[in-house]
Amino acid sequence: MSCRFVPPGHHVSRRSRAVRQAPRFALLCAAAALTFQLTGCAVGPDYHKPAAAVPESYKEAPEGWKTAQPADTADRGPWWLIYDDAQLNGLMDQLNASNQTVAQYAAAYRQARALVGEARAAYFPVVSASFSGSRARSPARVSNSNSNGFTGSGSISNNVNLGLDATWEPDLWGKVSRTVSAQEAGQQGAAADLANARLSAQATLAQTWFALRSLDAQQKLLDDTVAAYQKSLQLTQNQYAQGVAGRADVIQAQTQLQSAQAAAIDNGVARAQDEHAIAVLVGKPASAFSIPASALTATPPTVPVTMPSALLERRPDIASAERKAAAANEQIGIAISAFFPTLTLSASGGFESSVLSQLLSMPSRFWTLGPSLAATVFDAGLRRAQTEAARAAYDQQVAAYRQTVLAAFQDVEDNLASQRILAQEIVVQQQAVESAQHALRIVTNEYKAGTTDYQNVLSSQTTAFTAQQKLASIAGQRMVSSVGLVKALGGGWDVSQMDQETGGVAAPAPVAASDAAASGAQGIAPSSHGAMQDAAMQGARPQ
Incomplete structure (x- = not known):
């Protein structure tokens, strides 16, 4: 103008x-x-939270498990403190400060928050100066007298x-108000996405950490097995020197030792990959990050299980899907408002x-x-098509929300079943280890006495080693599954935190070479949480 x-x-x-x-x-x-x-009135449908099938209880909940009380379901803050692992706590602190994926979602949240302010600006006049x-x-x-002058x-x-x-x-027809509502739902959805990204990264770190410790335990088992096979080879060589055993027994013992040595070396590949994955999660170069070996000694804590209906409020991915449906509903009203004059x-x-x-x-x-x-008089069906597209987009988001709910219950049931079955399996496997070790001692004594051949010794050694390796693997699986259950239940998150999210996680600066080298030399430093850790452990006490 x-x-x-x-x-x-x-x-x-x-x-x-x-x-x-x-x-x-x-x-x-x-x-x-x-x-x-x-x-003015807001045209279009009012939003109602889509209905979703919610079971009354979990089918796979172990017998005797008690439903969590209100105090148990309160936000415990850093949920990983229930594992009482100082080194894991230190890694989580680094992840929360430097994880690049979380930083991406934090920036997306700040963008969504700015879009809310952009939408609200339409409530006010635009004033410009010139x-x-x-x-x-x-x-x-x-000149009239001289046309040439x-x-x-x-x-x-x-x-x-x-x-x-x-x-x-x-805002006669609610176009601005619905736009603001859609952007506010988008902001809340972005906050839930940020929480889900943070929870996923934290759970991945914890699972990788326990998987790495399980590999350390298996490495110790492999090293002990190599030492035992070396003794067995020495015994066979002595028997061969005395003419009691044949040359084939020595070759078999040597082959078994070399196979165990190769397995011990191969175990280092998986451990190195887990260590590198942890480095990326905490935002550090893999080449300048290392974790000292330490065998897994932790056992899964009892995780309080909420009612299934509470899962809708505890899972950030469910909250995000529901907010996306709310935003899609507002888009229907925005499309309908185009039918009215401005x-x-x-x-x-x-x-x-x-x-x-x-x-x-x-x-x-x-x-x-x-x-x-x-007002638009003729648009060849453009507005009608836009309205139908908005309705279809809403139906799509509702279906996505319900699918997210179904997948969430499956996630909980899978991890509950895993915890229950692995707890039973580890008891039986421990018995199998004891039986295999007892049989190995008997066969070894018989071989020394010359009453059995070396093939029985090899078979017993293989059985004992396999049973021990399986036991170490199950222990690691139980810890990984325990973290999976905490994540499936939403960690320490609650839907009310969507309005409290600040999105203040900035993109971390690149790690300097000197700092990276120092971190790699020091490995991981324990984190001291003091009273916070004690409170968290009390909040997550076994039922």
Whole structure:
């Protein structure tokens, strides 16, 4: 919208009277706008949370497990403290500060939060100011007596403009309010996505950590097995030197030892990969990060299990899917509002003069007020198609929400079943280890006495080693499954935290080479949480 300034002598008195009447027009315009705003209605369907199938209880819950009490389901903060592992706590601190995936979702949340402010700006008028100046020369006039001559040398005029424009579109049909609601739902969904990304990264770190410790335990078993096979080879060589055993027995014992040595070396590949994965999770270069070996000694803590209905409030991925459905519902109303006319209120005013010193004088003032009403008469079905597309998008988000709920219950049931079955399996496997070791001792003594051949010794050694390796593997699986159950139950998160999320996680700076080398040399440093850890352990006490 342009601003005009009237030069002196151009009906100044009439414009001056108009200027004196401007406040009346402004009040009338404001009253009309307020009336439209109050009487405006939001077209389109109101949002209702989609219904989802929720079971009354978990089928795979172990017998005797007690449903968590309200105090147990309260936010425990750092959920990983229930494992009472200082080294894991230190790694979690590094992840929360430096994980690049979490930083991406934090930036996406801040973007969603800014979009809410952008949508709310449509509630208010847009005001713009302008200032311009020009200098023009007009051509000389042609003489009436002599067509080939001119009179005068033309004229030079100056023009200076100073203006202020304002436009506002009242939210008659709820387009702005629904846009704001859609962006607010998007912000909450982004907060839930951020929480889900953080929880996933934390759970992946904990699972990888316990998998690495399980590999350390298996490495110790392999090293002990290699030492035992070396003794067995020495025994066979002694038997061969005395003529009791044959050359084939020595070759078999040597082959078994070499196979165990190869397995011990191969175990290092998986451990190195887990160590590198942890480095990436905590935001450090894999080449400058190391974790000292230490066998797994932890056992899974008892995780309080909430009612299935509470899972809808505890899982950030479910909350995110529900918020996406809410945002899609608001888009339907936005599409429907296009069927109705739009009202735009505009006003402009300012000063215009040919003399700069007289620019801000009363005779140089001018103003204009005017509403405009616009409606689309024909669009070849565009708005109807957009509305149908919005409805289909909403149905898609509802289906995605229900699918997320179903997958969440499957996740819980899978981990409950895993915990229950592995707890039973580890008892039986421990018995199998004891039986295999007892059989190995008997066969070894018989071989020393010359009452059995070396093939029985090899078979017993293989059985004992396999049973021990299986036991170590099950122990690691139980810890990994325990973390999976905590994650499946939502960790320490609650849906109320969507409105408390700040998204303050900035993109971490690259780790300097000197810092990375220092971190690699020091390995991982234990983190001291003090009373927080004690409180967390109390909040997650076994039922």
